[in-house]
Amino acid sequence: MSDYQTFTADDAKHFALSHADAFRDNDQLEAEEFGDGNLNLVFRVKNQQGRSLIVKQALPYARCVGESWPLTIDRARIEAEVLLRHGRLCPEHTVKVLHYDAALAAILMEDLGQLEILRSALVAGKQFPLLANQMAQYLAQTLFHTSDFVLNGLQKKAEVARFLNPELCLITEDLFFTDPYCNHERNNIHQAILPQARELWHDEALQAEVARLKADFLSKPQALLHGDVHSGSIFVSAKQCKVIDAEFGFYGPIGFDVGSLLGNLLLSYAGQFGLQEDTAAREQQQAYLLEQIETLWLNFASTFNQLMQTQTKESSFANSNYQSFFLQQVLADSIGYAGCELIRRTVGLAHVADLEQIRHEPQRARCERFALALGRQLIMQRQSLSTIAQLTTLVRHLPLPE
Numbered sequence: 001m002s003d004y005q006t007f008t009a010d011d012a013k014h015f016a017l018s019h020a021d022a023f024r025d026n027d028q029l030e031a032e033e034f035g036d037g038n039l040n041l042v043f044r045v046k047n048q049q050g051r052s053l054i055v056k057q058a059l060p061y062a063r064c065v066g067e068s069w070p071l072t073i074d075r076a077r078i079e080a081e082v083l084l085r086h087g088r089l090c091p092e093h094t095v096k097v098l099h100y101d102a103a104l105a106a107i108l109m110e111d112l113g114q115l116e117i118l119r120s121a122l123v124a125g126k127q128f129p130l131l132a133n134q135m136a137q138y139l140a141q142t143l144f145h146t147s148d149f150v151l152n153g154l155q156k157k158a159e160v161a162r163f164l165n166p167e168l169c170l171i172t173e174d175l176f177f178t179d180p181y182c183n184h185e186r187n188n189i190h191q192a193i194l195p196q197a198r199e200l201w202h203d204e205a206l207q208a209e210v211a212r213l214k215a216d217f218l219s220k221p222q223a224l225l226h227g228d229v230h231s232g233s234i235f236v237s238a239k240q241c242k243v244i245d246a247e248f249g250f251y252g253p254i255g256f257d258v259g260s261l262l263g264n265l266l267l268s269y270a271g272q273f274g275l276q277e278d279t280a281a282r283e284q285q286q287a288y289l290l291e292q293i294e295t296l297w298l299n300f301a302s303t304f305n306q307l308m309q310t311q312t313k314e315s316s317f318a319n320s321n322y323q324s325f326f327l328q329q330v331l332a333d334s335i336g337y338a339g340c341e342l343i344r345r346t347v348g349l350a351h352v353a354d355l356e357q358i359r360h361e362p363q364r365a366r367c368e369r370f371a372l373a374l375g376r377q378l379i380m381q382r383q384s385l386s387t388i389a390q391l392t393t394l395v396r397h398l399p400l401p402e
């Protein structure tokens with residue numbers, strides 16, 4: 001990393017000017033760093049006509065912790081290459097990457113500032129009727145076309161090697177599958193739910209199922225995942241939906257991407273009990289979220305099924321019984337990973353605004369207990385929930401704990 005230097009706002013301007021057709025040499029550019037994520041610097045660079053682009057740079061450590069947590073800057077390569085690959089497969093729902101510089105670990109990309117971050121919008125009680133359909137297309141297109149249904153063995157292994165991403169995968173392995181199930185110093189547990197967190201540390205039946213999900217995460221390279229499809233990584237409007245932030249990308253189980261999104265919609269569902277005081281408005285928002293969850297899975301499965309039937313290149317996988325079995329297992333995996341996301345966002349290192357923004361602490365604790373109870377049920381029952389309607393029925397009937 002000899003040429004690497006951490007960008008100032010002036011460096012970000014210079015980088016944008018050197019690589020963007022949108023800017024001219026005599027443009028008076030302005031730049032500000034406004035990143036709010038856990039890991040990187042994000043600058044908005046703007047000219048006097050209001051034209052703007054985003055410069056994202058990987059720091060050699062995790063931003064949320066500091067230099068005591070060193071982290072490879074190769075994550076910028078992974079992010080750029082996954083976004084470029086996914087952008088070719090699903091341009092309408094992937095942020096456009098304009099340039100990537102390996103030495104500086106910096107990416108120039110389109111500014112999506114005219115859209116909203118999904119998580120903030122859901123916390124504000126907003127609804128996006130097209131969201132589930134759009135994300136189903138993104139997930140089905142990117143995951144199918146990078147899977148063994150399309151790539152031959154030689155291509156696939158070269159791809160797996162290119163996207164190994166060991167350091168970022170290790171973060172997920174720890175934060176999703178290890179920390180919440182033991183008394184780990186990285187955990188962030190609100191005092192009021194300490195008894196429920198402790199139960200996780202002694203629940204051997206749950207730990208066995210989480211171990212199975214972790215083993216699959218480590219050893220099931222089904223497709224090139226985004227790797228962190230949470231609602232802070234999705235920009236939305238009434239018409240548009242675009243995914244950013246693919247630095248956790250690698251070849252892993254398809255259900256991990258689908259399940260991460262399901263888990264985030266369920267975190268929003270859980271948070272509504274504490275964010276929305278008006279019962280009718282709360283029930284209406286929760287009904288919207290469950291309807292989006294059903295649409296997401298049904299449209300994902302139907303598009304993936306159509307792609308398997310019409311575009312499978314490997315003859316062994318053209319068998320329709322195998323294809324049904326495959327999708328059924330993706331559903332079970334997705335439900336399990338959704339459960340892990342619910343639990344790790346409630347007691348692990350990285351929390352979410354859906355729960356954190358509940359101001360009334362006792363009510364927040366009830367929502368957190370709901371998220372933990374739901375997460376556990378999803379992990380334990382994932383093989384017997386054979387339709388998405390069974391999952392939404394389970395959610396609807398789960399009582400809000402005291």
Ligand SMILES: Nc1ncnc2c1ncn2[C@@H]1O[C@H](COP(=O)(O)OP(=O)(O)O)[C@@H](O)[C@H]1O
Binds near residue numbers: 095247
């Ligand atoms: N292409 C973009 N357009 C507009 N804002 C962006 C874009 N990419 C990132 N951001 C802003 O920067 C924030 C952090 O970006 P993110 O990629 O999530 O960083 P990190 O990898 O550190 O989590 C986002 O929440 C969003 O506000």
Ligand SMILES: CSC[C@H]1O[C@H](OP(=O)(O)O)[C@H](O)[C@@H]1O
Binds near residue numbers: 172175
């Ligand atoms: C120390 S990384 C914690 C957490 O942050 C990542 O999300 P983001 O980069 O979008 O803020 C990822 O979910 C990690 O698990």
